[in-house]
Amino acid sequence: MRYVMVIDLKRCIGCYGCQIACKSENATPPGVFWARVLKQEAGKFPNVRRSSLPLLCMHCQDPACQQVCPTGATTKSDNGIVEVDSDECVGCRYCMMACPYGARYFNAKERSYFGQGLNEYEKVGYPNHPTGVVGKCDFCRHRLEKKLEPACVANCMARARYFGDVDDPNSEVSHLIREKRGQQLHPELGTDPSVYYLPA
Amino acid sequence: MAIWEDPFQKLSEDLKTTLRPQREWVAGRGLFLLLGHFLSGAGAGTWLFSIYYGLAAGLMLSLGVVALGGVAHLLFLGRFGRAWRIVRQPHKSWISRGLLSMALFLVCGTAYLLLERIGAVSGALGGVLLLLSLVGMAGILLYKGFVYAVSRAIPFWNTPLLPALYIAYGVRGGAAILLVAAALGVGGVELSSLEFIKLWVVVSSAVLVLIYLAGMSSSGVASRRSVSQLLGLRGSASLAFYLGVMLLGLVVPIGMGLFSHYGTVLPWVLGLVGVSSLIGDFYVKYCVARAGIYLPLSGEFPAR
Numbered sequence: 384m385r386y387v388m389v390i391d392l393k394r395c396i397g398c399y400g401c402q403i404a405c406k407s408e409n410a411t412p413p414g415v416f417w418a419r420v421l422k423q424e425a426g427k428f429p430n431v432r433r434s435s436l437p438l439l440c441m442h443c444q445d446p447a448c449q450q451v452c453p454t455g456a457t458t459k460s461d462n463g464i465v466e467v468d469s470d471e472c473v474g475c476r477y478c479m480m481a482c483p484y485g486a487r488y489f490n491a492k493e494r495s496y497f498g499q500g501l502n503e504y505e506k507v508g509y510p511n512h513p514t515g516v517v518g519k520c521d522f523c524r525h526r527l528e529k530k531l532e533p534a535c536v537a538n539c540m541a542r543a544r545y546f547g548d549v550d551d552p553n554s555e556v557s558h559l560i561r562e563k564r565g566q567q568l569h570p571e572l573g574t575d576p577s578v579y580y581l582p583a
Numbered sequence: 584m585a586i587w588e589d590p591f592q593k594l595s596e597d598l599k600t601t602l603r604p605q606r607e608w609v610a611g612r613g614l615f616l617l618l619g620h621f622l623s624g625a626g627a628g629t630w631l632f633s634i635y636y637g638l639a640a641g642l643m644l645s646l647g648v649v650a651l652g653g654v655a656h657l658l659f660l661g662r663f664g665r666a667w668r669i670v671r672q673p674h675k676s677w678i679s680r681g682l683l684s685m686a687l688f689l690v691c692g693t694a695y696l697l698l699e700r701i702g703a704v705s706g707a708l709g710g711v712l713l714l715l716s717l718v719g720m721a722g723i724l725l726y727k728g729f730v731y732a733v734s735r736a737i738p739f740w741n742t743p744l745l746p747a748l749y750i751a752y753g754v755r756g757g758a759a760i761l762l763v764a765a766a767l768g769v770g771g772v773e774l775s776s777l778e779f780i781k782l783w784v785v786v787s788s789a790v791l792v793l794i795y796l797a798g799m800s801s802s803g804v805a806s807r808r809s810v811s812q813l814l815g816l817r818g819s820a821s822l823a824f825y826l827g828v829m830l831l832g833l834v835v836p837i838g839m840g841l842f843s844h845y846g847t848v849l850p851w852v853l854g855l856v857g858v859s860s861l862i863g864d865f866y867v868k869y870c871v872a873r874a875g876i877y878l879p880l881s882g883e884f885p886a887r
Contacts, residue, residue, distance in 0.1 A: 474661015
């Protein structure tokens with residue numbers, strides 16, 4: 384089994400809904416964006432095109448972050464999900480230097496969004512994000528265990544995201560990748576990401 | 584706004600940019616990492632020259648400098664209480680190899696020095712300890728360049744030239760420390776010979792810097808941006824590059840080295856040359872880290 388996410392760039396409207404849904408679901412601290420959207424403008428007036436590129440951990444099959452981790456804190460599960468064990472991480476940030484997708488964040492110190500100590504929501508969520516270590520998207524593992532889709536998929540209002548098992552040739556993601564020419568980011572690096580993009 | 588004033592704000596801005604700079608290994612506590620790289624490299628180089636010249640004081644100095652480098656490494660870590668876990672992955676991680684090299688060097692080097700103090704260094708045990716300390720020293724000189732060079736995410740670092748550059752700067756750092764030590768009255772250093780060796784190492788490192796930058800400037804878009812951060816007058820690291828790396832790190836040591844080779848220079852002047860060279864050594868590490876820029880993602884928008 385290998386979980387993959389397929390993002391249809393033709394359907395993505397760049398609303399940042401995935402970014403907010405991820406923040407809401409995982410209660411990531413300020414400065415930490417497990418899911419984010421990169422915007423780009425191309426062309427020259429009047430022929431200008433704006434495009435959005437949603438980004439998250441690519442859960443590579445040959446992860447550069449895992450290769451360089453000196454403690455073994457980064458591991459890859461049988462279902463293809465790349466995880467960080469925050470109890471093992473020493474905060475050397477080598478994985479951040481190795482990740483070509485900017486998917487990892489170092490949580491330097493506890494910080495509130497609102498400047499006057501942690502609010503009730505942050506008090507509940509922040510213990511999942513210990514300081515001094517690196518964190519990243521885990522495809523909402525806690526939701527997968529409950530047979531739910533990752534928050535960014537479930538909350539995408541444009542239905543631009545699909546999630547499933549690529550090892551199942553009959554799954555929706557397998558069909559999409561095959562028939563709509565799903566592409567990976569920086570395939571030349573040989574990391575074999577588990578996030579595929581359908582061209583805009 | 585300077586990057587160390589509000590890294591959080593800077594991160595938010597970086598995430599929107601096409602060519603995103605790395606900051607974790609250069610800003611804030613990242614400076615401890617650079618200091619650790621600088622000290623451990625120069626300390627290992629000091630060991631090499633001290634063994635060559637038979638300088639007991641140099642050996643002690645070397646161990647002290649490497650140990651300080653180790654402490655700087657620990658201060659950089661987010662959780663330094665767990666630092667021992669770093670030794671777990673020597674089969675794949677250069678940081679693990681670096682820490683093991685440092686530990687091997689410090690343990691065997693200290694034991695070798697103790698044997699020398701009691702006059703028992705000529706036996707088999709002394710030979711083994713010397714060999715192991717040299718293996719540790721080689722590991723320290725080698726690992727830093729490879730730590731950077733294996734990162735395919737940052738093309739400016741992803742070159743086999745970087746390990747060579749870091750070895751050269753470690754060796755010249757060792758010579759520079761001994762020059763400074765000699766100026767401060769540590770006896771036994773043959774200044775003319777050391778200065779001549781140092782001159783060659785500095786010239787070699789200058790050639791390596793030029794080849795490295797020339798190679799990177801004709802590489803991909805991220806590498807070219809990295810080079811422009813160093814060479815461009817408005818580049819984020821240009822002042823550090825021109826003043827630190829070029830002037831203090833190359834021009835002064837080469838100029839004074841030539842002058843001392845063909846004329847007579849007082850030891851304290853050579854000491855100042857050593858200090859100047861050491862500042863250059865630090866800044867080359869700073870500039871390499873500061874100019875690191877990730878592969879662009881936005882240029883990779885899949886299109887039909």
